[in-house]
Amino acid sequence: MAYESMWETGGAVAAADLRPDIPHPARRYDYYLGGKDNFPADRAAAEKALAANPEFRSTARANRGFLTRAVRCVADRGVDQFLDIGTGIPTAGNTHEIAQTADPAARVVYVDNDPIVLSHARALMAGSGSGRTTVIHADLREPDALLDSVRAADLLDLTRPVGLVLAAVLHFLRDEDEPYRAVTTLLDALPSGSHLVLSHGTADFIPAEIRDRVTGVYDQATAPLVGRTRAQVHAFFDGLDLLDPGVVTVPLWRPDDTPAPGADRVSMYGAVARKP
Template sequence: MTEFQETGFQEIGREWLVVGDEDEVRPPADLRPEVPHPARMYDYYLGGKDNFPADRAAAEKVLGISPLVRISAVANRAFLGRAVRGLAADGIRHFVDIGTGIPSAGNTHEIAQQVRSDARVVYLDNDPIVLVHGRALLGGATPGSTSVVQADLRDPEAILALPEVRQALDSGEPVALLLVAVLHFIDEQDDPYGIVRTLVDALPTGSRLVLSHGTLDFTPAADAGRGPAVYRNATAQLTMRTREQVLRFFDGLHLADPGLVTAPLWRPDQPAQPTDAQVGIWSGVAEKR
């Protein structure tokens, strides 16, 4: 890592992006640094440097309402890692990760390819900043094994038509479809259940759905609307759902043990903490049979 990257710079091909600094060098994307961005806010929760003052200010407002948000973000990232590692060990080698967010430690392709070198990962996101960071990250990835593609979860048919996705589906092998902390950015009018059903219907038998979703189930009623309200000024809004609503995404699938649980309680690899059952992220993995 260069001294520039240590102070918040990311090398993007021949361009430089300054993150969290007064000086600004534009990459080949409109970052809109003055508008809070959910992916950059999430990066801040995880302790990353790829965020601007507006992102940090909005994130701190959310943390002021619920300090567990940071714990939830870290727990969600850890859930992703455990799920990917387990699926790769079970023989899954095709991963389609939709709404991946800004790359940070423990990316899907890094974990999957540690377990099996032939794992193939397709990242899809509709956000320019995510694409810029993702493609920069993949400068060191094995050619052809990992790709980053622009796509919008609200258009599942277009996703299924992408050559990178078709390659995974046409292999006839089971595919891991990752919808990790992304569906709470899809509101009811965009038919989130229909989106998931369309994607799952296209998967080969034996495929897995890896899904996590934000919830207010453990939030005091007086605070329930305050966190999502912060995101109304961001580039994407939140639609939080109850456990019963999240469970509907798994209709017709076989939920793996331990079922739909809070992120830290899904096959934990460390001792339980008192807050684990109150972390506002429902998480589960299910198989298409």
């Protein structure tokens, strides 16, 4: 559904678009985080994935903690507008809430390709600050069209630094979807001083047998799950200035508290970088 038509329908999305019979990443992730916005097919797929790898739930929570700390860091560095692609279903600590804590006037454009996320647009908009927030339906696999939609929304000033947030979304792009080209295309459209917040699932710490079972579950869903190695995740930051501590497992990125044992083997890498 296009941005305009979403507004014509007042933010409502036709039930037929939701495809409750097919497990969706946003709804499965919502289930891992303890949310209520998921259907039986999502819960069944999530339970299968959890049976294969019980760490999915703690990894989702660790990723959410990373997102909070990373957006806070970028906002503290003076960035007051964010483009958050692969938004997910609203839960506690959404990007606009974090950014608007640092600067109540901060603006956020959310982008997702899942209609159920759009159906939550109004909830997302209810920020506490004076900053504006909007939600766009677009696909990261088509970055040029995505940028056109962002420009059409006319909320972000792309001549000023933007915080580009790609949290736990790039692992839904297969190599043939050209994930590196997508990131480069987006960064090329943003000025110096922009920041990239990125987290990405990895199978680096998962035994091959579990990996195959998890991949099987996700292959039946609308989006595959492509774990990438630390070096492959690092490559998304080529040409950028990585902030300390670089690419690490998400609980180890500037933790607020002492990380729990095993934090260095959580199956999600994260990092933040500045565009020079």
